[in-house]
Amino acid sequence: MLTIEPTGATLGATVTGADLSIALSEADFGQILKGLGDHGVLRFPNQHLEPAEVYHFSVRFGEIQGPSRVDPNEVVDPLAYVGILSNIKENGEYIGSPDAGQDWHTDMSYRDIRGFVNVLYGMKIPRRNGKALGGTEFGNMAAAYDALSEDMKIRLDGMTATHDFEKFWEHMRRDRNSGRPPMTDEQRRRRPPVVHKLVLVHPISGRKILYCNPGYAIRINELPQAESDAMLQYLFKHQLEMRFRYTHEWNENDLLIWDHLSTIHRAIDDYGPDEIRLMRRCQVMATKVFDPEFLRPVWLAA
Ligand code: SIN
Numbered sequence: 396m397l398t399i400e401p402t403g404a405t406l407g408a409t410v411t412g413a414d415l416s417i418a419l420s421e422a423d424f425g426q427i428l429k430g431l432g433d434h435g436v437l438r439f440p441n442q443h444l445e446p447a448e449v450y451h452f453s454v455r456f457g458e459i460q461g462p463s464r465v466d467p468n469e470v471v472d473p474l475a476y477v478g479i480l481s482n483i484k485e486n487g488e489y490i491g492s493p494d495a496g497q498d499w500h501t502d503m504s505y506r507d508i509r510g511f512v513n514v515l516y517g518m519k520i521p522r523r524n525g526k527a528l529g530g531t532e533f534g535n536m537a538a539a540y541d542a543l544s545e546d547m548k549i550r551l552d553g554m555t556a557t558h559d560f561e562k563f564w565e566h567m568r569r570d571r572n573s574g575r576p577p578m579t580d581e582q583r584r585r586r587p588p589v590v591h592k593l594v595l596v597h598p599i600s601g602r603k604i605l606y607c608n609p610g611y612a613i614r615i616n617e618l619p620q621a622e623s624d625a626m627l628q629y630l631f632k633h634q635l636e637m638r639f640r641y642t643h644e645w646n647e648n649d650l651l652i653w654d655h656l657s658t659i660h661r662a663i664d665d666y667g668p669d670e671i672r673l674m675r676r677c678q679v680m681a682t683k684v685f686d687p688e689f690l691r692p693v694w695l696a697a
Contacts, residue, residue, distance in 0.1 A: 396412050397410060397411070397412040397413050397423050397426055397427075398410070398411050398412050399426065399430040399434070399437070401433075401434055402434075402641070404641045405535045405538055405638065405639055405640070405641050406434060406435040406436045406533050406535050406641040406658065407434055407435070407436040407437075407438065407533075407641050407643065408430055408433075408434040408436070408437055408438070409437075409438045409439075409440065410427065410430065410437050410438065410439050411439075411440070413427075413439060414442075415439055415442050415444060415448065415452045415650055416442070416443065416444055416445070416448045418451070419452075419455065424455055427652075428599060428684065429599065431512070431599065431652065431653075431654050432597060432598075432599025432600040432654070432657075433599075433600060435533065435535060435537075435653060435654050435657050435658045436533055436641065436643060436651065436652075436653040436654075436658065437651070437652050437653070438643065438649055438650075438651050439649070439650040439651075439652075440646060440648065440649055441648050442516070442648055442649070442650040443648060444516055444650065444675075446474050446477045446675060447473065447474060447477075449477050449514060449516050449650075449675050449677060450473045450474065450476055450477050450677060451473075452514065452650075453476075453477075453512070453514040453677035453679050454473075454476075454677075454679070455683075456511055456512040456514075456652075456679040456683065456684060457511050457512070457679045457680050457681055457682040457683040457684060458679070458680050458682040458683065459476040459677045459678065459679055459680070460476075460503060460506075460510075460678040460679075460680060461475055461476035462475050462476075476677060477675050477676070477677055478491060478492060478675070478676045478677070478678075479491025479492065479673070479674070479675060479676070480492050480493075480515075480662075480672075480673075480674040480675075480676050481493070481519075481671070481672060481673040481674065482666075482668055482670075482671065482672055483671055483673060493573075496660070496661060496662050497571070497661055497662050497663070497664040498563075498566065498570075498571070498609070498610060498661055499534070499608060499609045499610060499631075499635065499659050499660070499661045500563060500608050500609065500610025500611060500659060500660070500661065501606075501608040501610065501611070501655050501658070501659050501660070502655055502678050503655065503678060503680060504558045504591065504606070504608055504610070504611045504612070504655070505558045505559060505560035505563075505586060505588070505589060505611045506586075506589060506680070507589045508680050508681060508682055509591065509655065509656065509680070509681045510655040510678060510679070510680055510681065511654070511655055511656065511679050511680060511681035511682075511684065511685070512652050512653065512654060512655065512679040513651075513652065513653050513655060513660075513676065513677075513678055513679070514650065514651075514652050514676065514677040514678075514679065515531070515650070515651045515652075515674050515675070515676050516648075516649075516650045516651075516674060516675040516676070517645045517646065517647055517648065517649045517650075517651070517673075517674055518647065518648075518673040518674065518675065519647065519671045519672060519673035520645040520646065520647050520672065521666035521667075521670035521671060521672050522670075523666075523670065527644050527645050527646065528663070528665045528666040528670060528672075529645065529662060529663060529664075529665065529666045529670075529672045530642045530643055530644045530645060530662075530663045530665075531642070531643045531645070531651065531660055531661070531662055531663070532640060532641070532642045532643075532660065532661055532662075532663055533640065533641045533642070533643070533653065533658045533659070533660045534634055534635060534639045534640055534658060534659045534660070535639045535640075535641065535657070535658060536604045536605045536606065536634060536639075536656075536657050536658060536659060537597065537600065537602040537603065537604050537657050538638070538639050539605045539633060539634040539636075539639045540594065540602075540603045540604055540605040541602075541603075542633070542636075542638075542639075543605070543633070548594075551593050551594055552594065553617075554592075554593045554594075554615055554616070554617045554618075555590050555591060555592055555593060555615070555616045555617065556590070556591060556593050556606075556607050556612045556613075556614065556615050556616065556627075557588050557589070557590050557612070557613050557614040557616060558588065558589055558590075558591060558608075558611040558612050558613070559588040559611060559613045560578075560586040560588075560611065561578055561583065561586070561588075562610065562611055562612075562613050563610045563611055564578055565577075565578075566610075588613070590616060591606055592606065593605070593606060593607050593615065594606065595656060597656055597657055598656075598684075598685045599654075600657070602657070604656060604657045605630065605634055606656065607627070607630055607631075607634075608634075608659045609631045609659075610659075612627060613627075614627075615627060634659065642663070656681070
């Protein structure tokens with residue numbers, strides 16, 4: 396039987412009794428969705444998963460961001476959707492993506508269809524003096540919304556924010572020495588800025604959420620530029636107050652999932668180049684469990 400035990404912190408719960416290498420029953424999957432809505436971050440310890448098993452678990456939540464297909468009929472190997480995050484180099488080249496998202500962001504808020512779930516499987520965790528490094532830190536955006544003043548909630552009601560992929564890209568080039576070249580016109584064409592509501596109602600928990608992250612949000616569209624800049628600075632500071640934060644300390648074979656709608660996150664860069672961190676990742680979009688436009692749970696509509 397599946398058990399979900401909350402951490403007691405602002406986010407997070409541990410799920411036991413599930414072997415994610417085999418298909419979950421509908422009832423167990425429903426319990427996991429409910430747990431995700433309630434706790435934002437779920438840890439499944441002691442999982443032993445091949446890449447294909449990470450893919451099959453992830454795709455239950457929605458389509459996975461992956462290689463773009465020029466020919467829509469082209470069959471793509473599912474494993475192309477399971478990414479590697481790692482600082483391992485082979486023959487001078489990183490074996491996957493070396494930038495493990497070390498600044499605050501919400502994956503895929505820069506896309507018209509929002510990200511729903513991140514699935515991260517910890518294969519090698521850096522340790523120093525027995526202490527795990529390279530944790531993943533989260534901010535609880537339902538709690539951040541609740542803590543806004545009533546005046547501010549009224550002010551933000553109905554507003555929208557523009558999210559731009561290039562903001563994070565340029566930040567990585569400028570401030571993180573990431574070695575990426577500037578975005579090409581073709582990359583800009585594939586990732587144009589998008590607009591989302593600033594406050595969402597979470598489709599599982601029903602709570603209001605501040606959907607605006609420092610990684611990608613560039614503008615509040617209903618305000619003049621200077622007021623938008625000031626409001627974004629205020630919201631970015633507010634949402635990172637310590638009372639909204641929770642850090643997941645990794646163990647090897649943890650599979651962690653989190654809800655992108657109600658959290659922001661970053662990887663903590665407290666480990667060196669010789670301290671190996673190796674993760675597999677699927678970034679799942681809100682295409683299946685919800686109506687993507689209105690974020691209504693489709694299983695309730697059925
Ligand atoms: C991410 O930003 O998607 C990954 C976070 C992590 O590596 O801890």
